[in-house]
Amino acid sequence: MKKLIIASNNLHKIDEIKAILSEFPFEVVSLKEAGIDIDVEEDGITFMENAHKKAYEIFKIAKDAMVLSDDSGLMVEALGGAPGVYSARFAGEHGNDKKNNEKLLHMLEGKKLEDRKAKFVSAIVLIMDKDSTIKVQGEIEGYIRENETGNGGFGYDPLFLVPEYNKTFGELSSEEKNKISHRARALEKLKYELRKLVQQKEK
Template sequence: MKKIIIASNNEHKIIEIKEILSQFPFEVVSLKDANINIDVEETGSTFMDNAYLKANEIYKIADGNMVLADDSGLSVESLNGAPGVFSARFAGVHGDTKANNEKLLYLLGGAKDEQRKAKFVCAMVLIVDEDNVIKVQGEVCGTITSEFRGDEGFGYDPLFFIKEYNKTFAQMSKQEKNAISHRGRALNKLKDELKKLM
């Protein structure tokens, strides 16, 4: 069975991707599963730049397996698109979710609803082989709440509110979130591209 190596060790992300790609005859594995221990520096100025950087570096040592990388994050309109590509390290330390969320709440303290517009963006790059590189992007629009809501999800999910559902991402079931999330939308586009290769 052909493998897709996900250029990540983020367990939440890997579970989401595995669920959405489960219909394909590929073994979806993490970097850890593939015994790859490399940390690619994200120096790109866009989510797509960073996704490609990661995919390309891992592909070089992936023994001919496919490599899927994504870069995703939150973009708040009134903060000129911040945290953007710095979403995971917004407060200074990579992966400090609590500090990142608290900084966002602080910066939007007292902001009116129209200043709380935001979108989650997910750029994905799948390197199938040297001749086939698939690039897709998914987005979902919402607003930033003034307090934490919900216990599910990860990252900025407790603050990202979807009006149509009257819930934050952290208040949704996995199925609800996967159906509308930026990563879900990017993966659905990726599934369509993969079907063309089958």
């Protein structure tokens, strides 16, 4: 079975990707499970630049495994697209969801819901071998609530209101989120490209 290394140790992200790619005969593992311990500096100005750099740096030491990298984040219209590529470290400390959410709410204080438009973006790069790379991007639009609701998800999920459901990502079940999220949409595009490659090889 072909090994697919996800260039992350974020268990929430890994579980989402594993669930959505379950139809493919891949052994999906995290960086830790693959025995890789490097910290790639994400200094790109777009999600796609960061995703590609991360995937490429891991691929160079991955020993015949495929490498998938996702760089994702939140873009708020009223903040000129911030936090953007700085989503995970918006408040200065990488991965501190509580502080990131507090900073976001503070910056949007006093704004009505219609002025709190936002979108989640997920850029995914899959390096299959030295000659084959797939790049896809998915987005979902919504609004930033004035307070956190729901205990599910991670990051900005409890603040991100999905209009079609009138619920935040934090209130949706993982199954519901995995059908509509930015990462799910990017992975659906990835699945389409993977199926095409499989069909080409079978001809």
